[in-house]
Amino acid sequence: MRAFTCRVCSHPLYFENSVCVSCQTPLAFSRTEKEIVPLDDGRYRDASGTVWEPCSNRLLSGCTWLASEPGGECFSCSLTRTRPSDEDLQGIAQFPVAEAAKRRLVVELDVLGLPIVTRQDDPEGGLAFDLLSSVGENVVIGHADGIITIDLAEGDDAHRERVRAEMAEPYRTMLGHFRHEIGHYYESVLVEGELLDDVRALFGDDSVDYQAAIDRHYAEGPPEGWEESYISAYATMHPFEDFAETFAHVMHISDTVDTARAYGLSTVDRSAFSSFRDLVTGVWVPMSTALNQINRSMGAGDLYPFVLAPTVLDKLDLVARVIRQGASATMDG
Incomplete structure (x- = not known):
């Protein structure tokens, strides 16, 4: 992860920032520029004149990325095939943790130069994510034919630490799950x-x-x-x-x-x-x-x-x- 600074006041930023804490400028992440950029009247106009909009999941999952059209999803969010229903309050509360980890995953895959073939590009083997709530069903983390399944309960620190201790693991994180499962995916395609x-x-x-x-x-x-x-x-x-x-x-x-x-x-x-x-x-x-x-x-x-x-x-x-x-x-x- 690179170091980011506000383009308006040069204050240091975290990758997750949606507002500069120094000058209060609204911010968003541009995947094409690999930069955190300032929003003007709620949108961003790049050097070519193209207008980008905030991801439609800004409130739902805390997404800070840009989308190519009003009301649209950013690239990272578009990879999510399944999410909890709005009625599943616990699942919805855990959902942002998984999405935040997935955004970091996508950035690193871009840095490494690895191809990200979406389900839209390849309906049979393209990459997609099922981010599932285990409130009412058993969820098994895994990969199959490009579909990566994540148990949202892993975003709860107490749950994850309990499982880590039960399995005698030295390390267990949500981002670690994403990195492990994407390893299965890339072994299958590379x-x-x-x-x-x-x-x-x-x-x-x-x-x-x-x-x-x-x-x-x-x-x-x-x-x-x-x-x-x-x-x-x-x-x-x-x-x-x-x-x-x-x-x-x-x-x-x-x-x-x-x-x-x-x-x-x-x-x-x-x-x-x-x-x-x-x-x-x-x-x-x-x-x-x-x-x-x-x-x-x-x-x-x-x-x-x-x-x-x-x-x-x-x-x-x-x-x-x-x-x-x-x-x-x-x-x-």
Whole structure:
């Protein structure tokens, strides 16, 4: 995430700001400009003269993005296929947390250069999100054929912390869920040919029965010594989960390194590294150690509570290569 400032008064802004707290100028995020821009009479006119309107979900979900037409949805909101009904007060209250995480996800996918093919562009396999309330039904977080399902209850801190403790996880966030599930999506659309051979050689045979793998994982837990080959206990379940967990960590690391540079905490340009492994060992490991110590100074848990074994570094490097090739193919196309 880059550092933003108000175009009117140069006051620092958070990505989520809809109003500058210094000069009170109404604001919105322009995906095309990758900037937070000021609104004039409730809309924004760009350098080409095109007029942009606030997203229609500004009040419903706190969306701060611009839409291309009056009463329309922004790009991020248009990816949501299903949301809670207006009568589901708890679901509606949890809805903004998921949408905020999705907006951050979209920005990072744009930064990485990954293609975002919508359901409108590809009705059979395009990307869409079902953000579901578990108030009246059981919701299983997952991905299938481009549809990512998220349980809105994960936006409740108490619920999420309880589940994290029950599953003995070191880390669990709404944004983490989005990054993990988008990893499943991109594996399905980017990993093919020679890349597929490389992924299977490192992550394992993905033809192994998935349901049987789930049953075994929850009955027996991770294998002894899993830390030497996997980034998390959950990653041991199945090669698909290993890839998605690793994909999420590539996003965690990339975004945090970029944010540190944007705010002057580091001078490292992530794009200058041809090897993601070198970025991790040379930059991320010392940076995350320092961030963990800062968190501990505040009496909080570690920001990044993971140990990256050599095999895990190989997996991170391979997933980063998948992302780079996917971005290159998009640019060439």
